[in-house]
Amino acid sequence: MAISEFRKHPGQTAAMLLISLFLLAFLVIPVVQVVFVAFMDATTGQFTLLNFKDFFNTALFRESFWNSIYVGCMSVLVASAFSMPLAYFTSRFEFRGAVIIQSLGIIPLIMPPFVGAVAMLMLFGRNGSVNLLLDQWFGFTIPFMEGLNGVIFVQSIHYFPFILINLSAALQNIDRAMEESAQNLGCSGLRLFRRIVLPLAMPGYVAGASLVFLKVFDDLGTPLLLNVNNMLAPQAYLRIASIGIKDPMGYVISVFLVVIALSSMWLAMLALKGKEYATVQKGGGGLAKRRMRPWEKVFAWMIVLVIMSLVLAPHFGLTLLSFGTIWSYSVLPDAFTFDHFVSIFAETPEYMTNTVLYSSLAGIIDVVLGTAIAYIVLRTKLIGRQWLDYTAMAAVAIPGLVIGIGYLRTFFGYQVPWLENQSFATWWVAIVIALSIRRLPYALRACTAALQQVSASLEESAENLGASKFSTVRKIAVPLMAGGILAGFVTSFANAAVELGMTLMLVSKNSDGPLSYGIYVYMQSAAGRGSGAALGIVAVLVVGICTLLSHIVIERRQRKYVMGRTD
Amino acid sequence: MNNTEHVTATTSAVGVRLEGIDLSFGKTHVLKGIDLQIEPGEFFAFLGPSGCGKTTLLRLIAGFESAQAGRVIIGNQEVSHLPPWRRNLGMVFQSYALWPHMTVRKNVAFGLEERRIPRNEINKRVERALDLVGLLDLARRRPSQLSGGQQQRVALARTIVIEPQVLLLDEPLSNLDAKLRVQMRRELRQLQRKLSVTTIFVTHDQEEANTTADRIAVINDGIVQQIGSPMELYDRPANLFVANFLGVANVVEGSMTEENGKVVFHSSDGVVVVPVTAGNQGPSSIVFRPQNLTILPQDTKPQPGTTQLTGKVEHKEFLGGVVRYRVAVGGHFILVDAPHQRGETAMPEGTPVTLCLNDDQVIGLTH
Numbered sequence: 039m040a041i042s043e044f045r046k047h048p049g050q051t052a053a054m055l056l057i058s059l060f061l062l063a064f065l066v067i068p069v070v071q072v073v074f075v076a077f078m079d080a081t082t083g084q085f086t087l088l089n090f091k092d093f094f095n096t097a098l099f100r101e102s103f104w105n106s107i108y109v110g111c112m113s114v115l116v117a118s119a120f121s122m123p124l125a126y127f128t129s130r131f132e133f134r135g136a137v138i139i140q141s142l143g144i145i146p147l148i149m150p151p152f153v154g155a156v157a158m159l160m161l162f163g164r165n166g167s168v169n170l171l172l173d174q175w176f177g178f179t180i181p182f183m184e185g186l187n188g189v190i191f192v193q194s195i196h197y198f199p200f201i202l203i204n205l206s207a208a209l210q211n212i213d214r215a216m217e218e219s220a221q222n223l224g225c226s227g228l229r230l231f232r233r234i235v236l237p238l239a240m241p242g243y244v245a246g247a248s249l250v251f252l253k254v255f256d257d258l259g260t261p262l263l264l265n266v267n268n269m270l271a272p273q274a275y276l277r278i279a280s281i282g283i284k285d286p287m288g289y290v291i292s293v294f295l296v297v298i299a300l301s302s303m304w305l306a307m308l309a310l311k312g313k314e315y316a317t318v319q320k321g322g323g324g325l326a327k328r329r330m331r332p333w334e335k336v337f338a339w340m341i342v343l344v345i346m347s348l349v350l351a352p353h354f355g356l357t358l359l360s361f362g363t364i365w366s367y368s369v370l371p372d373a374f375t376f377d378h379f380v381s382i383f384a385e386t387p388e389y390m391t392n393t394v395l396y397s398s399l400a401g402i403i404d405v406v407l408g409t410a411i412a413y414i415v416l417r418t419k420l421i422g423r424q425w426l427d428y429t430a431m432a433a434v435a436i437p438g439l440v441i442g443i444g445y446l447r448t449f450f451g452y453q454v455p456w457l458e459n460q461s462f463a464t465w466w467v468a469i470v471i472a473l474s475i476r477r478l479p480y481a482l483r484a485c486t487a488a489l490q491q492v493s494a495s496l497e498e499s500a501e502n503l504g505a506s507k508f509s510t511v512r513k514i515a516v517p518l519m520a521g522g523i524l525a526g527f528v529t530s531f532a533n534a535a536v537e538l539g540m541t542l543m544l545v546s547k548n549s550d551g552p553l554s555y556g557i558y559v560y561m562q563s564a565a566g567r568g569s570g571a572a573l574g575i576v577a578v579l580v581v582g583i584c585t586l587l588s589h590i591v592i593e594r595r596q597r598k599y600v601m602g603r604t605d
Numbered sequence: 606m607n608n609t610e611h612v613t614a615t616t617s618a619v620g621v622r623l624e625g626i627d628l629s630f631g632k633t634h635v636l637k638g639i640d641l642q643i644e645p646g647e648f649f650a651f652l653g654p655s656g657c658g659k660t661t662l663l664r665l666i667a668g669f670e671s672a673q674a675g676r677v678i679i680g681n682q683e684v685s686h687l688p689p690w691r692r693n694l695g696m697v698f699q700s701y702a703l704w705p706h707m708t709v710r711k712n713v714a715f716g717l718e719e720r721r722i723p724r725n726e727i728n729k730r731v732e733r734a735l736d737l738v739g740l741l742d743l744a745r746r747r748p749s750q751l752s753g754g755q756q757q758r759v760a761l762a763r764t765i766v767i768e769p770q771v772l773l774l775d776e777p778l779s780n781l782d783a784k785l786r787v788q789m790r791r792e793l794r795q796l797q798r799k800l801s802v803t804t805i806f807v808t809h810d811q812e813e814a815n816t817t818a819d820r821i822a823v824i825n826d827g828i829v830q831q832i833g834s835p836m837e838l839y840d841r842p843a844n845l846f847v848a849n850f851l852g853v854a855n856v857v858e859g860s861m862t863e864e865n866g867k868v869v870f871h872s873s874d875g876v877v878v879v880p881v882t883a884g885n886q887g888p889s890s891i892v893f894r895p896q897n898l899t900i901l902p903q904d905t906k907p908q909p910g911t912t913q914l915t916g917k918v919e920h921k922e923f924l925g926g927v928v929r930y931r932v933a934v935g936g937h938f939i940l941v942d943a944p945h946q947r948g949e950t951a952m953p954e955g956t957p958v959t960l961c962l963n964d965d966q967v968i969g970l971t972h
Contacts, residue, residue, distance in 0.1 A: 215702035218669055219760075221689040222696040223716030223767055233715070237706040 045477055049508065050418050053410050054426065060407070061429050065475050068444025069436055071294070076289035076449070089286045093294075098268065103294065105186060106255055106270040112190045113254040114247050120348075121246070124343050125202055125239075126231065129209035132329050135342045140206075140223020142398035143199045145300060146349055149356070150536040150554045152259030153574040157355030158192050159183055159264065160365060167369040188264045193254045195348055200253070201246035203525070208242025209235065211491060245352040245483065248306035249434070256437035258539040259554075263561060270295055271539070275439055283446065292440040299435035353578060359571035378572035382556075385436050388549050388574055389556035392466070393535050396552050399580075400473035401531040404481035405523050407474075412485040412519075417494065427482070434479035441472055443544025464546035470543060473534040479525035480533060489515065536583050553577040618803050619680035619770050621666065626675035634824030635661050636672065638828040643805065643820075644699050650806045650818035650832045654850070658827040660699075663773050663807045667696045670850075671687060679770055690719075695769030699776045701760040703748035707760050709735070710744040716767035734766035737796070754785045765800060772797070772804040778813060780919055787873050790817050794925035811851050815839075845970060855895065855939050860888045861969060870969060879912045879962060881969040889971040895942040897966035903957040911961035912938065918956045932960060 039433030079086040080098060091101050124143065128136040146154070161167050162182035169179040182191050212235065220234045236243075258271040270291055276286035330338060355572070360378050362371025382389075393416045414420060415427045433441075449463035462468055492515060500510045516523070538554045545551045551559070553573055626639040635658045643649045651659040664670045666677055668689035677685045684692050695716075703712055713734055717727040735741045738758035748756055757777060764772065765886065777793070778786045784890040794817045797804050808814050814821050815835040823830040823838060823846070835851075842848035846854060859872035862880060868881045869889050879891060899908060907913045916934035927942040928951045941960060945951075 213700065214700065215698045215700050216704060218667075218689070219696065219698055219702040219763075220694075220704075220715065220719075221669075222667055222694065223763070224690045224693070224719040225715070226688060226690040229719070234704060238704070240706070 044420065047418065047420070047507070050414060050420060054423065056408060057407060057414075057426060058429075061426070061475075063414055063437070064471050065429065065433055065441075068441060068448045071447045072289055072292050072440055072444045073296075076286060076293045078286070080284060080286050084304075089290045093290050099273065099291070102268050102273045105268055107187050107298070109193070109269065110185055110251045110255045112186075113193040113197065114201075114250050116190060117201050117250050118243075118247065120194065120198040120345050121201040121205055122336075124345060125205040126210055127338050127342065129206055129340070130327060131334075132327050133335075133338060135339060138346070139202075139342060143202045143349075146196045146199055146352070148194070148260060149352060149524075149574060150538060150557060151192055151257060151579050152263045152538060153356060153557050153561065154196055154352030155188070155192045155260045155263045156194075156360055156567060157352045157571065157574075161351055162191070162238045163188075163309070165367050170367075170369050173538075183264070184252065185266060189254075189261050189266055189269070192260055192264070192352070193257065195352065196260075197253050197330065199251045200249040201243065203529075204242040204244075204246030204249075205239055208239040212238045213244075226400050227557040244306050248302060249480075251302055252434055255299055255302075256295060256439075256539070258439055258542075259558065260439070263558075264423070264515075269424060271437060271439060275539070275542075276333050278443065283443070290453060292437070292443065296435055296440060299437075300432065303431065355502060356571050356574050356578070359567055360575045362568065378568040382569050382572050382576070386548070386556055386573075389551055389553050390575060390580065392550065393552040393577065394471050394580065395529045396466070396473055397534040399470045400477060400534040401481075401527045403470075403474035404478050404530040405456050405485065405527045407440075407478055408481035408485035408526050409489075409516065409519065409523055411482055412489045413515065416486065416489050417497070417515075418536035427486075427503075430482050431479045433475050436476070438472075438476055438537055438540030439543065442540040445472055445540075464544065464550075466550045469541065469544050469550070469552070472540050473537055474530075476531040476537060476540060480529040484522045484526030484529065485519060488519035488525075491522075492518045495543055512516050535577060538555065553580075618801055620645045620647075621649075621771055621803060621805070622676075622678040623662075624676045624678065625665075626657075626662070626665065626672050626677070628665065628670060628672040628675075629884075635827050636665070639675070639827075639829055641822060641829060641832070643803060646801045646803055648804045648806065648817060648819045650808060650814040650821045651824055652808055652811060652821050652850070653816040653824035655809055656863065657824045659807045659809075660775055660822045662824070663696075663775055663805060666771070666805065667694055667773055668692050681745065687828070693767070693769055694773055695764035695767060696773040697757075697760045697764050697775065697777045699754045699779060701748075701780075703756055703759055703763070705748055708753070709740065709746050709748065710743065710809050712759055713763045713766050714764065720767065730766055734762040737765070737937075738762045753781055754789065757781060757789060761796070765802070769802065772800075772802050774806045776807055776809070778808070778810075786813070793817060793940045796879065815851075823850060825850070840971075842892065842968065845890060845892070848968070848970070853895055853940060854892050856890055856892050857937060858888075858890045861971070862888050868969070870967070872935075872937070874936055876889075876937065877912075877914060879967050880964050881967055882965065887971060889969055892968040892970060893962060893966055895929060895940040896927075897963050898939070898941045899961040900932070900941045900952070901941050901959045901961065902952070903959050905959060907959065910963045910965070911963055914960040914962065916958060916960065918952050918958055920950050920954060921955045923951065932956075932958060933962065 063429050065135065076089055077087070082447045111592035125516070127133050128139050132475045149474055159166060162169065164179065164181070164183065166183070168182070173179050181187055200426065216238060217230060217234055222231050225233060241434055256271060258275050261267065261269045261272045265274065274288045274291035274295065277285050281287075356524070359365060361376070363369035363373040363375050374590045411430055413428050414423050429448065445468055446463050450461050452462040454462055454465050486600075496518065497514050500514045501507070505513065535552065536554055537552075538558055541552060541555045542558065545555050548559070553576065557570045557573045557577070560573060614669060621641070621643040623639050623641040626636050627634075628636040631908060639662060639952070651662060653659045661670055663714040665672055666679075668687060668691075675685075676683055679692070679694070704715075707715070710731055713731045715729050717730060722730075731744075732741065735744055738761055740755060740758050740762065743751065743755065748759065751759065757780070760777070774960070776791070778789055781789060790813055793806075796816075801861045806814070818835065820834055821838055822972045824827060825846050831838060833841070838847055839851050842851065842854075842918045848854040848856065854882045857870075857877050859870055859877070861868050861870050864870070868886070870877070870879045870881050870889065872878070877891075881891065899911070901907075903915065914934045916932040916939070918930050919938065922929045923945070924942075927947060928945050930937045930941045930943065930952070932941055939960060943951075
């Protein structure tokens with residue numbers, strides 16, 4: 039009976055098969071390679087646990103392990119503190135600031151966190167602008183950027199939009215009657231939020247929070263540039279970069295990164311199990327919005343402004359850095375110049391063109407795969423469909439670094455047939471595929487969430503009226519999912535542009551490097567910071583404009599589908 | 606609701622008064638000068654077609670909409686400016702709006718917890734409410750594990766447990782299947798009697814309103830068309846809308862004139878001439894129900910006290926208890942119900958017939 043499902047739906051089966059093959063070749067096999075090496079004796083090739091014993095016997099690795107966990111948890115906490123008021127204001131009130139929150143909320147995602155890190159060091163570091171001013175006026179300083187604090191600070195500013203976006207979406211899906219009935223029973227204000235709204239939005243929050251944890255846990259660039267090396271990801275990178283691709287310790291740490299990330303994902307899934315509330319019952323929905331009273335408006339604007347100024351701090355610092363001549367031990371740079379921009383456009387335009395090309399291709403691959411997988415998982419009965427979802431989602435737990443190492447080990451021996459002397463592992467297409475694999479989970483979650491909101495009866499009625507499966511997907515499911523698919527594309531695109539760990543491994547020559555790679559290369563030296571910042575500004579602009587455009591599209595679509603309340 | 610030993614009698618039921626309610630959504634004028642008085646302990650229904658404003662009116666009372674003009678007075682207190690959570694009204698939503706993240710017990714306890722009632726008191730009252738709706742066994746379930754009827758009872762228990770001043774029901778039966786709906790409306794009525802809580806029930810189904818409500822306000826186009834007991838509305842509709850909305854009505858247009866001290870109605874084409882007990886002269890309509898006529902084969906001796914109309918059976922429908930004939934009388938089509946007895950056959954289409962209209966059942970409506 040189970041097998042006949044495949045025979046009955048050849049189209050779906052073929053799609054599932056193709057996706058499975060893609061995931062197998064470009065995700066499963068490279069990662070399994072990495073794990074193999076971790077359990078392999080470097081000299082004899084035999085199975086061994088010795089590498090892990092070495093790991094635990096090294097104090098530096100143990101410390102790095104706990105530091106990574108601590109930074110991950112604290113970042114989630116701080117990011118939540120940023121997101122909750124913002125999500126609340128936008129979903130609850132007719133608030134002019136909502137548009138600002140929505141668009142500015144995306145901005146940190148556009149900028150590579152490690153670029154933000156350097157700029158934040160200039161602003162909030164021990165000798166940064168803020169502390170110089172504080173010391174001058176009040177005689178004290180705040181250790182924003184000291185050691186792990188710096189990583190937490192930068193990461194939470196950078197990644198809180200994951201929580202914001204997921205939480206806002208979840209809030210928007212709550213049926214108005216859910217809160218009205220609570221109000222009717224005497225509940226209001228913050229209590230209403232805590233008892234009804236928050237629990238209903240919890241699935242969205244947990245999804246966002248687990249993403250933040252994973253991102254922070256995996257991130258390589260930020261600690262490296264803040265010179266915090268006693269964390270897991272930098273340790274893995276430093277081992278391989280300094281000792282070489284044959285050293286097992288890098289692989290052992292990779293296994294730890296993967297295992298911890300996978301288990302946190304699994305925990306999040308457990309928490310969510312059976313709690314996917316589809317509470318919208320008639321067409322539109324969403325919480326009732328009301329106008330703010332004047333004092334509420336003042337309060338809300340104050341919070342929004344504080345958070346937004348923090349969010350914009352890296353960009354502000356980056357702008358100063360990109361236009362500044364020399365900036366050291368002073369509140370502002372000594373003088374301003376356009377030289378950095380002139381030099382990057384004259385010398386390295388390929389960083390920009392590569393980024394647009396790679397990110398768009400990766401984004402397209404992601405939404406196509408994401409929509410197909412979401413559909414197969416939610417709407418078909420094919421066996422193993424759940425595994426498709428698990429596998430694709432597992433990519434979120436694989437640090438880019440690990441994928442990079444895995445690709446090198448797996449594909450180095452394969453030549454691209456029509457190109458001379460071109461290994462597949464170092465070909466630019468490999469970067470695109472690796473980017474799409476790495477960003478697939480985000481697009482997939484967005485697509486899945488969107489499809490979950492589309493009642494199956496909408497599709498069934500189309501089929502009932504004679505539409506085939508394929509045209510039902512094309513004419514009903516996809517248009518109704520459009521907002522989610524676009525959101526998936528945006529996150530995928532924006533994220534692909536900021537990927538560093540993997541790119542560092544896979545880029546073989548500068549002309550193949552995307553923006554993030556170029557920025558990292560420049561930022562490594564104090565002299566290159568200006569040009570690196572200029573590249574960073576270009577990255578922010580390019581991705582920012584795309585994001586804004588797709589945002590407008592989403593807004594317009596949503597307005598189209600909001601139906602009036604029936605009497 | 607099978608348990609009668611726990612009677613939560615609300616000590617003093619309160620009335621609801623609406624004065625000059627005017628409400629617009631943008632350019633749409635939804636409620637136009639509504640004035641209503643609902644008596645303490647009354648089961649009152651807002652009846653009207655969809656889009657007539659009845660749900661908006663209910664939401665206004667609950668505090669979810671605010672009117673541009675007018676006052677809502679509950680008991681002796683004006684509540685127009687109170688937020689929903691200060692009004693102490695219990696509303697049952699059309700979609701039930703049970704919180705999926707809470708068990709049945711938590712859902713029901715919610716309103717009491719909000720009122721900072723001691724835990725043991727809450728437990729007692731929740732038990733009582735669940736017992737009252739017969740769901741004590743399912744207290745630990747989640748709403749998603751309940752059937753539609755059970756969800757409806759939870760919604761009801763959740764609302765009555767707070768002993769609201771007024772119970773507001775927004776089409777509470779519309780999501781249930783037909784059989785359950787009949788059962789639930791009886792239970793609802795019994796429960797309301799038991800609690801003697803002032804209740805407002807919004808529905809578009811006249812049968813629901815008739816079977817449950819003490820009085821009904823028929824609403825159309827944002828205006829209260831008529832208020833009265835179900836029978837009053839049926840027997841003495843104030844206008845054509847009410848006559849047509851409640852039950853089946855034959856309407857004939859024409860005018861009234863006075864002849865020999867009596868008021869007589871003439872249809873515009875002169876085919877229907879009926880004496881009317883009350884009514885002003887001038888253009889008007891008459892309304893009579895299908896059961897007010899007797900259908901007889903032509904040339905049968907007419908019954909006394911009736912007006913005879915001759916016509917031809919144009920169509921017939923067997924409804925079980927009665928056969929409904931559509932009879933062409935001149936240019937009019939008149940519906941006639943003939944009670945059906947076992948073994949009787951219906952008159953075939955095309956049969957020439959005489960209709961005897963009971964004069965005293967004719968309602969005259971002056972335009």
